Amino acid sequence: MLNAPSTDELKDIHHKMVVTRELEEVLGAYAKEGKTRGPIHRCDGQEAVGVAACAALRVDDYVCTTHRGHHVYVGKGLTARGIVAEIFGRETGYCKGRGGHMLLGDVKTGMLGGNAIVGAGIPAATGMALSMQILKQDRVSMVVFGDGAAQTGICHEAMNIAGLWKLPVIFVLENNQYGLTVRQEVQSPVEDLSIRAAGYAMPGEIVDGNDAEAVYRAVAAAAERARRGEGPSLIEAKTYRVKGFSTSDMGGYQSEEEMAPWLDRDPIKLSAEKLVALVGADTVAAIEAAARAEVAQAFETALSDPFPTFEIHAPSAAYSETK
Amino acid sequence: MTLMRYAEALNAALREEMQRDASVFLFGEDIGRYGGVFKVSKDLRDEFGDARVRDTPISEQALTAMAVTAAMSGTRPVLEIMYADFLPLSLDALVNQASVFTYLWEGQVDIPFVLRTQGGGGVGTGAQHAKSLDAMVCHIPGIKVVAPATPADAKGLLKSAIRDRQPVVFLEHKLLYNTRGEVPDGDEVLVPIGKAKTVVEGKHVSIFASSKMVIEAENAARLLAKDGIEAEVIDLRTLRPLDLDAIRQSIAKTNHAVVVNEGWTFCGYASELSATIMEHCFDDLDAPVARVAMPDMAIPYSEPLEMAVLPNAVKIAAAAKKALA
């Protein structure tokens, strides 16, 4: 099948989805005990979107994501240990504790950041693509953004420019149905946001966001197109946010009836079924056990890592005039 | 030395830096085929092509945000925002993106982009096209802000700004574009960011100004000289980071300070200068720091009304005299 992931890639995707899920669950447990700082925005049930989309890219391609981006972090190759250390504010975190879980970035792996200003990732990836085009590189950039971000003005501006200049950018609209507490139909007059692509002269496609392989194939195709110089694509991955907005969310607006079919179609469950058929249950169990062990080890190490020491403004010269 | 207009000096800086470094590119509204509404990018599209000199849609928010991440990704974008009055549209990119990631990702990324814009009143452009929002951008940590007053500084500072590792907001003034001045020849003549310049030496009162207000301050010094007052005029050139040494040295000599800025008074750039002087030069002050800035109001259109609100040489001289009384 065109742009289909290899078995090894599917194993890697499954491994990273389980790492992400385990990360979310352990973080959730720590949050419940009051041991985390600030809100945590879990992406349980959306792992396939971030992990599989990143799996379809090269290491030197750039991605950026939202405040709910753990799947993208893990998908682009960041280690659980560095992520956990950042979330717990340690010196060994990806940003030495300066960023936290929403603003984490790691240039080496091409992960140019979570972003907590809704919509900000869209022009960000577009700007990266502009550089790639000007430097005549065959790299691409990708943004994973939500249905809430799709309603911002800057989304329109950025997509218009991307379509106009045929920039090598992939817009992955992770439609988890909710902008904070407000359902998508209360935020937009259209159900399928991908139809907006037509207005920017780019292809728009809907995929099952809980099907890792479907996400991978769509992104791989968009990346090829972008590398050929044919411009951006919009991929709307339909999924569902099963754990509320954040650890500070009081809930009460997502019904069990609404959630049940999505839980039933859990992306890790779907991925495991597919993988068992390909490599057998033992291998899948081993992948999952390794992933859980990796996360457990990450927490154990990171939590004993040192905190950073504060240095005012160093070494960014423009921060301070004081001599 | 070559006699050049301010706009020509900027044009020369852009051309030289684009020739020197293929990663430098320009984008903004009307800057390509038309050469910019103030002709700063005149003829550059012809020389460098429309990939590196791009006309853009009217999308200041996205353009500024794109400049930030383009800069993170290997190029040196120079973005033109046509009027400083449109800077509020750029603010998320400056406040929540550029300035944040210079610190959070310290050492991982450089963000070498230049946002050029022009502000200032005096020609009847009205309340939405005549403001000086220096304070608004100077408020943001991690961003450098320069505001040259002369063609030589315009060229030398723009070249420095393009080569800088960090975001630089480059503030021009619509009434300066046609001013002429001697500009040193040579591709490598740079003016360092963060260095002020004494443009008139004096011993009685220090006047700190930038951009077009330097010219007003120089005229004020001439007015004051008629009364035997020797004013010192310091062209700050860079608004952030401030050249504290130059400020300290001048006030140690004159003991009197007049701070001038064309922006609004309340929480304005002049206020920041005043507070800085208070903190660092308090014991040298022989009078309260005098602020000369725009009244806190929308800039009116009609000529006598607009002229009444703009800071000028007469107001600066009056403030200096009051400080010296």
Added chain:
Amino acid sequence: MATPITAGAVAGEYMETLVIVEWRVGVGDTVAEGDVLLTIETAKAAVDIEAPCAGVVSAIFAEADSEVPAAAVLCLIGTDSSDVDYDGGETPTVESGLSSAPATVAVAAGGAAEAPRAAVTSGRVLASPAARRAASSAGIDLRAVRASSPSGRIKLRDVAEASQRAPLFAVQAPVDLPADEHGPLKVHRSGTASGTPVFLIHGFASDSLSWYPLDRHLAKNHAVYRLDLPNHGASPKRQVGSFANLVREVREAFDALDLDGAHVIGHSLGGALALALADTRPRKVASLALFAPGGLGPRVNGDFIGGIARASRPGSLEAWLKVMVHDQKLIDPAFVNAAFAARADAELRAAQSHMGETLFADGTQSFDLAAALQRLECPTRIVWGRRDRVLDWRGALQAPGQVGLHLLPDVGHVPQLEAPDLSLGIVTALIKSV
């Protein structure tokens, strides 16, 4: 343009208000430079405010007995009685750049004058940071520095000027004695025109203003004449040579007034002089009140005489002022300020130092008036504090029987300041008894 008159540095650093005691002039009066315009009261001191220039009193802003802010403009001296414009007299306008209306901006562009600071003053000396630093490093007390700025704020130039006018004693060569000035001694007149005359002679290193606690009451019923001794107050500075010469000068000033039966009151050195005056003009002196008088024994606190005459800073003056009194709280900053303001002139201090050395050589009162005391014919009272640390109060004990003695417990060298009501009562009773 009229000259605004304020209390200036006399109103002290800690003073918020002052009381107008008496106006010596009225609107329309022509005054010469140096003429006394009014007397004000600051804390426990009375101070005469003199005209800094000649002219016509064109306005008076505060009535007698009223309390006004320390920095208030008290009156104006103009070229004529209609000249009432002065710097700082305009209504304050909105400052440049701060206006919300263009119309006022245009006005402000011309430079709005700063209003007199009277209404907002905290009583603290207003001085720029640079002036404070300069004054501090030069050892100059800002309370003695006059502000030349219309803002009322002492600036660097004022400190520079003050440092030339009154250089720090310790770091500068001793001031040469001024050339002898000629002319009669200054006699300040206040009170009623017709009442029995009272003639007051102050002590060493003091001046006629020190009589304020008595003068303010006596002036209600008497014509009060307050003498400034040579080298003191507004009198000429000249070498006195000897106590006998000083007595002659005082007598000449007294004779020139041609008073008939004056009540003479003297303090300390002034007490000795009053005694000598009464001894030589027995028929002209109706009664004699001697407050801690000199000349009744050789002992005198020589350190005090030298120290108070030389004190070139409020701090050092304060130390010696405190020697004068028993209750140290009386010497508060406002009092020191007022006392120092009268002594800011370095030449005056030099002349007094010289005079002190002449009269009290070797820390001794070389003049002896014990015999004169015995010869007194007029009703006489001696008022002395038993805690006097300048002169020995036991000198009073040699007084003959007809002299009344008031030896006050817990009072020092200045009974009229330390126990004003009692002192006044004694004087009033004495005068009535005549």
